[in-house]
Amino acid sequence: MSVQPDPESDRAREGSSDATPGGLPEFRRPGELAFAVFLALASAGLLFSAHDIAGFRALSSPGAIPMATTAAMLVTALLVLWKTARQPKTGDETLRIAVFPASVIAMAVLLIGYALLLKPLGFLPTSALFLFIAIKLLSGRSIVFTGVVTLASVIGIWLIFRIVFTVLMPAGIVPEAEIIQIFRDLFNGGA
Amino acid sequence: MSALMDFLTVFTQPQLLLLVGLGTFAGVYVGAIPGLSVTMAVSILISFTFAWDVYPAISLMIGIYMGGVYGGSRTAILLNIPGAPSAIATALDGYPMAQKGEAGTAIGVTTVMSFFGGFIGILVLAAAAPAVSGFALRFQPRDYMLLAVLGILLVGSLSSGSLLKGIFAGAFGIAIGSVGMDPLTFTPRFTFDQPMLRGGINFIAVMIGMFGVSEVLLQLHHVNTPAVRQKISRIVPSFGTIKRYLPLSLQTSFIGVIIGALPGTGGDIAALMSYDHAKRITKNPETPFGEGAMEGLVAPESANNAAVGGAFIPMMTLGIPGDAVTAIMIGALFIHGLNPGPMLMIDHPDMFWFIVGALVTANFFMLIFGLTGIRLFVKIVEIPRAVLIPLIMLLSIVGAYAVNNSITDVYWMLGFGVFGYFMRLYGYPLGPVILGVILSRLLDDNWRRAIISEREDLGRFFSGIFHSPLSTVLLLAVVLIFVSQTPLWRLIRRRKA
Amino acid sequence: MRTIVFGAMTALAFGATAVSAQDYPSREIQGIIQWGAGGSTDTVMRSVTPHAEEVLGGTVVMQNMTGAVGAIALNYVADAEADGYTVLMGAENPMLYRTMGLGERDYSEFVPINLLARGTPILVAGPDAPYSTYAELMAYIAEHPGEVRFGSTGPGGLPSVITAMMQSVEGELDVIFVPYDGDGPALTALQGGAIDVMPAVLGAAIENIRAGTMKPLAIFDTERNERLPDVATAVEGNEGYSTYLPWGPFFGVFVHEGTPDEAVTALTAAYAQAAEAEDFRALMDTRGFTMMNISGDEAREFLAAWQSTTAWLMQEAGLAVNNPADLGIPRPGE
Structure with missing residues (x-):
């Protein structure tokens, strides 16, 4: 009973x-x-x-x-x-239902994926991928909406952490340092 | 009256005023983002302001410091992720308020009380710095140890569910804090021969995981529940509200100054101890603690901002840092050709009054920036969960990474997030875990120092306690709180009644 | 949408490969500081690097990477690509890792860009201590066995090396060693009376000596220090110290072995010039550090000699975990 x-x-x-x-x-x-x-x-x-x-x-x-x-x-x-x-x-x-609802399992899988891909792929692509899939899965909104939110957030976070606070996230396949140098040269050249 | 002139330096030079304001504004946001710390911001500023004069450089740093300590409460209230360790206690009652749609009120009260606490801290710094630093120096290892024990007894007030589970959580926290190479003897502890465990487990990673990720995972159960609408009718608290909590704020501000002035303890411990104090002296809160009690916000927020003034006390009088931020500022003063130390007050009395002036300015800016923009900030909570949850996850990951540029920390953060999720589901309180981690080193290191100083003799250890008035008082406090908190005592009282 | 993002990224990636053929530095350099923010290594590196940046015409992004007595930072730089874009900013500790069983690597895997300066150890006591000189301290210890409390900072730290020297010169000292996690907290404890005597680096104690809140007992150097001309050297107290002195902790900038010559040359030139900057020299002087500003073979010789002295000292004091002989570290003078 x-x-x-x-x-x-x-x-x-x-x-x-x-x-x-x-x-x-x-x-x-x-x-x-x-x-x-x-x-x-x-x-x-x-x-x-x-x-x-x-x-x-x-x-x-x-x-x-x-x-x-x-x-x-x-x-x-x-x-x-x-x-x-x-x-x-x-x-x-x-x-x-109480411990492992589908949404929690899905998030767990996404996080494991994130952890595995972070180093080889780099921070920017992995984060964009993670946000895109997670938001799409959870909200079911349109691809354009999801894409815009994803891009804006990833770029925002990157600007704050990488540029302002010089936190060196794993670069992976994106040549971040070179891109920043291009901009730096641009600004220095222009000034 | 040169002291007054030095004090007014900041107010009379628009450039300095602007820098303090800018610093405070930046500080509020730096403090609010988990993983970005004031310590980090100030150390970056060292190279950045290298070529500047000392006044502008210090102005900017003080602004960031003051704003940052306050900013930690923002994310604690809105997202249950304390932006900094000193905002942990704020999350306990602030987040429940946000979930009831009262985030605006919570931030309003927090801001005013932070301002008040900050002010008390500065007042004590200006009026009694030498006396307080003299008192702080008197703390021996055994006193620090007793202080840590006193802190550990807070487990009782942080676990409203099962006390057994609370004790387990607290002990677990202390164990987490001792993982890695022991900093005193370099003996590996709980490393299981894994090189990645040698450096220990980053405390910020544990905090972000336990508070932020576990909450997000729980929220996933209700992705489709609409976000809580926030009432934004009243943000600036009424005079009546302020007056009501002023006595509590005053008391906890003094706790904050003293704990802040002790080298080796800082705003995090001060805030938790004040939370406990509030819980102890508030007989009938309007809302129970843990469910959105106003007292639970007032106490830690007054204390952690008061600890800022406190941290400057040993720095200005003795050249001893009161916390990590003042440690970097000491470095900054060196770089700018000053020699922080006991002679600073004699060689450069202007510096002391200038810093007091800058702190006062920063405190006012904090009030202004704190009370404006709340409406916008509160909107974060109204973002649909389906978008907010992945964003918080990403921010937690970046935050955990940023602390020490380590992917291992990210793994720890996620691991503790999942563990915290299960703990929440099954009624294990998380607060004591964090408390344990914070107090682990304080307890362990000072216990060993104390007992080594007494040549491993417990008899000599206890006679040492009773020969020192300070230690005796601390021991009495420990005993009193322990007795008043144990279920044993409640049982005796119930039997008698 | 996703394809567009990836397309853009690949385009950037290709664009950038073309750029990296430029002269060093073509992008920003990571400077990994082995110790925490606010420590002396941090302060030294953050004040010398802006000058080096000017000479280099590039940016050095400095990061504190703490943990495991600096080994985490050392391994990070050793594991990064040896392209000159990851630079280690460290102190003396790695030269003892192998002896103390803290790690497998040390600076022998690195190219020293510049050894900037070295510190001078000094023995200080509380202002009310019943001894004011080295000889009086020794007499006091002999009369009061097991009473004097020495501050220490773990095996391999400056205090442990100095006390090892003292035990090797004077024989076993019957004192209590109270462990602290750095000389800052230990010197605070000294002022509060929790410990009685502390071997520290001159710069950390000099302001307190000036203010009279600490009493200098002996300078651990062969010659008196111009900042404290009245304080006798340890050698004056006991001739035996001349075997080991001068000895002191140091700060240096390193890159991993195998870094292209172009990068090594550029960095060496930049730091050599930066170390001559007037305000940097003034800073080092007020903090009581002795400028070295050496690189190349001179730096390598210094490192080898330092390691040999210290490792064998630890071995003789019975503190070494691994015998330096087994590690191929020659005895001093061999």
């Missing part, structure tokens, strides 16, 4: 901000148990690794605070796991 949680809005389940996280205090959401198990295992692994830093050599060893914090992680993670395991499941949610 599954118990129905109080009818609550999605907002409450997802929390209104970082100070008030989501979740349902009395119920277990899909995937929550697996996450709790993962955290407990990861904490155990980190505690092990913290012990490897310097063992129990001295109070002042570089491993002292990491050992204390990872131990705290393990204890709390186990307590949370125990609590979570005993909670009744929410009856109205599935993993597919």
